[in-house]
Amino acid sequence: MAFTLPPLPYALNALAPHISEKTLEFHYGKHHQAYVTNLNKLTEGTTWSDLSLEEIIQKSHKTPGAEGIFNNAAQVWNHTFLWHSMTPHQGGGAPKGVLADKIAVAFGDYDTFRTQFHAAAVSQFGSGWAWLVADPDGRLHILKTGNAETPLTQGGVTPLLTCDVWEHAYYLDYQNRRPDYVATFLDSLVNWSFAEQNLAY
Ligand code: MN3
Numbered sequence: 589m590a591f592t593l594p595p596l597p598y599a600l601n602a603l604a605p606h607i608s609e610k611t612l613e614f615h616y617g618k619h620h621q622a623y624v625t626n627l628n629k630l631t632e633g634t635t636w637s638d639l640s641l642e643e644i645i646q647k648s649h650k651t652p653g654a655e656g657i658f659n660n661a662a663q664v665w666n667h668t669f670l671w672h673s674m675t676p677h678q679g680g681g682a683p684k685g686v687l688a689d690k691i692a693v694a695f696g697d698y699d700t701f702r703t704q705f706h707a708a709a710v711s712q713f714g715s716g717w718a719w720l721v722a723d724p725d726g727r728l729h730i731l732k733t734g735n736a737e738t739p740l741t742q743g744g745v746t747p748l749l750t751c752d753v754w755e756h757a758y759y760l761d762y763q764n765r766r767p768d769y770v771a772t773f774l775d776s777l778v779n780w781s782f783a784e785q786n787l788a789y
Pocket of ligand 1: 615667
């Protein structure tokens, strides 16, 4: 079955001024759409098309000859996850409840978490992603991945939220100032209720 571009969970201008409508027009409407279109082109009429998106990601990962399928499938999944990792409704800052407790256990306090997540996102060389994940014991960790790589292939790790640090995510609004973009993501956009929902799985 053909894959389709999932709806954006808010209007294209909803994250402004932090992320502009122009950026989302390109990032969602062109980049995310292109990954969907390319994945369909690569899988149409093959046995890949019988699999779910998550199954394709697992099966194509590090599989010789399937690099294009992995890259496009993972980027479809990563971007859908990204849109939900941000909210136009007073996002960012320190979480409350169970995530506040888990951040205190894993990092000591929110400010230390913030510093470490920011450093991971800024130091990812080239294109990639920064993630907050839970390991199988429920302990939180910060990860960074290159290009299309996703924690879904890292045995038993549950992604909670992600920040896209490909230049296309921020260049129109922040040019080369990735540190400012990541700071805005943390302070004004993070959707902690989405992260908490993911923790429950
Ligand atoms: Mn992107």
